[in-house]
Amino acid sequence: MKTNKRYTIIALMAAAAALFAVGCKEQAASSTSASESEASSAPVSNTVKIAYPNWAEGIAMTHLIKGVIEDKLGYDVELTQADPGTIYTSLANGGEDIMIDAWLPNTHKSYWDKYGENLEDFGPVYGYGVTGLVVPAYMDVNSIEDLNGIADELDGKIVGIGTGAGIYANTNKAIDTYDLKLEQIASSGPAMTAALQKAIEAKQPIVVTGWKPHWMFSRFDLKVLKDPQGVYPIDAVKVVGREGFAKDYPDLAQLFINYSLTEAQLLDLMDAISEAGSSANPDDVARDWMARNEPLVGSWLPN
Incomplete structure (x- = not known):
């Protein structure tokens, strides 16, 4: 009987040891799985690269979301200002992460046709972009x-x-379509508005390439000329990113999907930046606007 009892105890001890070993393996596997999950969800970098054109709405929307990303989500944001062609090329090559001011599907169609398969579309910030003379x-x-x-x-x-x-x-297409006896003079967004303001102050005739949303429509009494041939399309003003951005930054991808402004909100922000002048930092103006519109900003944040 003693011998049988001794064998029983040994068997129980062996079973307990086996169960302990299995438990250790399962705990180790669980820990490894959790570590791998955390690693896969971690951002590839704490710095997000955003490019934007030197246009009033692009400046406003970009500096606003920079403040949101830095102050609410804890990332660093690196801004680059460039022309649209350069931005689309850099996004497609992975040199930049995000562009906030993509006029699609029409005005930037040539860029999207060329690079779209290497880009991600996060939807419109503003849904009714008008261009014209x-x-x-x-x-x-x-x-x-x-x-x-x-x-x-x-x-x-x-x-x-x-x-x-x-x-x-x-506009070059419009010149041909309407057989205009006019030549388009290239400048920049700020140079165009400066020329417009100078002409208005002298009450002189002028025609410029313009678009809505833009602060000039709240500051000056303007009209967009009718376009019976339909040269100038209606677009959404969208956020687009490099391929793989949503996988690398799921929280920021959700922020960009949620990011939306009405015309009144966007004009208010653009006016504030414009009235602050070139010596002011748009980041400071945008953060002041954030503080005055906290419920709206909060509605964009990922859950």
Whole structure:
């Protein structure tokens, strides 16, 4: 009986040891799995690279979301200003992470056709982007077709922005479509608005390439000329990113999907940045706007 009892105890001890070993293996496997999960969900870098064009709405939307990302989610943001062609190329090559000011599906169609398969679309920040030829309201023209009648008064020119902008290409198309006796003069967004303001102050005729949303429509009495041939399309102003961004930064991807502004909100922000002047830091203006619109900002944050 003693011998049988001794064998029973030994067997129980062996079974307990086996169970302990299995438990250790399971705990180790669970720990490894958790570590792998944490590693897979961790961002590839704490710095997010955002590129944007030198356009009023791009400046405003980009500096605003920079403040949100840094102050609410704890990332660093590196900003680069460039023309759209350069930005799309860099996104497709992985040199930049995000662009906030993609006019799609029409104005930037040539860029999307070329690079779209290597990009991710996070949806619109603003859903009704209008482009076209713009004049002060005191001018007696209402359609693009009317411009040839005042070509001499306009010195034969349309004041444009950068040659890489979709509106620049569409304006050259409009010149051909309407057989305009005008030439588009390339400049930049700020140079175009400066020329517009100077002409308005002198109550002189001028036609510029313009778009909504833009602070100039809240500051000046303007009209977008009718476009019966449909040269200038309606677009959404979207966030696009490099391929793989959502996988690398799922929380930021959700933020960009949620990011949305009405025309009134965007104009208010653009006005604040414009009125602060070139000596002010747009980051500071954007953060002040964030503080005044905390419930809206909170609605964008990922759960």
